Amino acid sequence: MLESGIIIRALMRNKIGALLIALQIALTMTIMVNAIFMIQDRQQQMQRDSGIDEKNTFYLMSTIFAQDYNKQAEMRADLNLIRKTPGVIDAIQINAIPLSGGGWSSGIQTKPGEDQDGTSSAIYMIDEHAINALGVELIAGVNFQPEDVQWRASGKRNWPAKTIVTKAMANTLFPDDWQSAIGKTVYISNDKPMQIVGIVNKLQAPWNGWSGVERSMLVPMQMENQSNYYFIRTEQGRRDELMPIIEKSLAERIKGRIVRRVTTLEDTRKKSYRQHNATNKILTTVVTTLTLITGFGIVGLALFSINRRTKQIGTRRALGATRWQVMRYFMVENFIISTLGVTIGCIGAIALNMWLVKTFNLTPINIELLIFGVISLFIVGQLAVLYPARKAALIPPATATRTI
């Protein structure tokens, strides 16, 4: 077909040159397929929904340094002030910020006792405003009542009687039917009972690299700590305008504390996924440059081989070959070399992936990606050889009659 027999015989006369291109294609494919795979994997992680209204929320930290400071009363006053600020939807005190990388986790078990297996879950300590302030969706059960909220002094270990869990957490605790979790009692710290009163659709734990990132629970409890986070949700689009206003009014309301780390959730997300983002950008650059280098390498080599064969091409043209036939020769030649390349490339890609799986606990690549790699390298090869092949086709038949 398409003179492929002749082309292969011609290629065999310059084995090394063809082999070099094939190897380049193979390695490019090996790297490309694995890099794209890693990019996709990270992108999927980055696109996960945290469950909260990220666009319209921010938080800040209030660190108390004064000695005589009524923590309970001042916190209530702080929250009152924030909640009354026009444009604020709601605000809460919270012990950890979703996506931030720092927080609390604890083992939760369905039966009391030290010897029972637990499921770890992120713990958010909040009050009855949390559902509204976080912007999470309560899909079953009820919200907390103001009287459910307990105070916890520094160093104390008390737990309140109620809790709201995420759907993922309910699913892990009660795999048969997550809705049956409502009303059930679970145990924290081995034997402290808590009744599940509600289930929220989604609320991520603070650690994005954790395999249990979807498991978290809301606990109605307010802390008397030196440093506390206030988490604030504003009306659509008013976050940036309200951030300095709230920071200032809090700082002015009472001295004896520092208001700091005023941060939006969007920035926290960015920071949290910064490494992922950076790695992705680097990998994208690598794949692009690599493809370009391979492409240009093919162009360079093809141009050279055409220059060397000018006379022969002229002869072929003089003997009646059309321009298209000359062009086709080089394109088929490239196709044959590419076939060899992607075949080795498939083996290479799988081998590299196996090594990555073994060393870095990645997941195995899927077949679609391999097919994508094969097709895109065929396209790159054909595109690269297009210009040299056109140049070859333009060699006039008269060349055959000239000496070089």
Next chain:
Amino acid sequence: MFSYYLKIAWISILRHWGLSLLMVCAIGLGIGAAMTTVTVNYLMSANPIPHKSEQLYYVQLDSWDVNDPFDEGKNPPDQMTYTDATNLWKAKKAFRQSVNAQTYAVIEPSDPDLLPIIAEGRANSADFFAMFDVPFIYGSGWTEQADNNKELVVVINKETNEKIFAGKNSVGESLKIDGNIFKVVGVIDTWEPKPRFYDVTTGAFNKSADIFVPFSLIAEEKISRSGNTNCWKPSGEGLAAFLAGECVWTQFWVELKTEQDKQDYLTFMNAYVEEQKQYGRFLRPLDNRLSNVMQWLENQEVVADDAKMMMAMSFMFLIVCLLNTVGLLLAKFLGKAPEIGLRQALGASKATLFSQYMIESACIGLAGGILGLVLAYLGLKGVESLYGDYMQGLASLDISMTALAIILSLVSTILAGLYPTWRACNIAPAQQLKSQ
């Protein structure tokens, strides 16, 4: 002859400038990518305290839950309980020993115009400064007595000294920290070990502390601890119960001079754990470890997986670039067949031809290497800006990395040039001359 070959190489490079440019670019990109990732890995795995890393040991005791071992039983807990750290510290069985933990504090400057500042702190015992060779500008660390007497003393870093005392010698001055008056005993110079080996649990490439205070003040509630805390057993109410509980949050280092000292210390640790077993603690089988600085950094996997993965990728990238160069050089040299045939006919020996074409390859390699260095520099800047704080100070090219880049590029292009040159030298002159 050498300069004559250089001249010929130059002419030949210029004649096929497109091809030469392609080769230089390919090598430059390959070297640039490889050097960027090698540098990041090299700096991440650097020895932060080379002259002493073999004598400093991180101590681990397996005090974890017998039903649910730490790290599935592969490693003992990465930190130590307060009880064990204070017991080992009091035993003084090592040449030097230091317990430390992360803290934070609010400093209120005496100048009412200055706003209070938040300081990242470290609570440590006296030996810390001598063990880790912390450089002092003024004063020194505190004494062991200060630890025992729970004195309110503080060592501050240069930056904090600039902020609060305008950079002057502040030894003897007082500083209000969390409402208590501390006495400044020392000011340290910039000290940012990379990786921050003495505490990798809160980020191996984070900044060093602003202030240092005696560890014994934590129990006195004079300073608040922060950092990672990991518990397997619920503790009782209050700080005293927490300290007595099974939570790990302290780090314990010892300095041991000889291998014999190390063995003795291990024996002591095991004896200590056996003794503690009598109180119903340490239910797991004996698994106590001493790791020197480099072993500890390796155990804690300080070099990010991403960095290793990218280094592997970038070397494959370099190979692609070199294959590219081999192909192009081969095409170029074989294209010169008539010229080579002519020169051979005129009496040029194979050795002469060989050295001439090797010089041409080396020239391209050198140019590629220089381009690669520029690209590596840009690449590192890019890495730094992309990763932010995480890679701060990790992206710099030193002399050895520069030399490595040049050598790598020369060696790789010469290797890449070997086969094409060999082919070029084996052209039969008669055939080439005949076809003309």
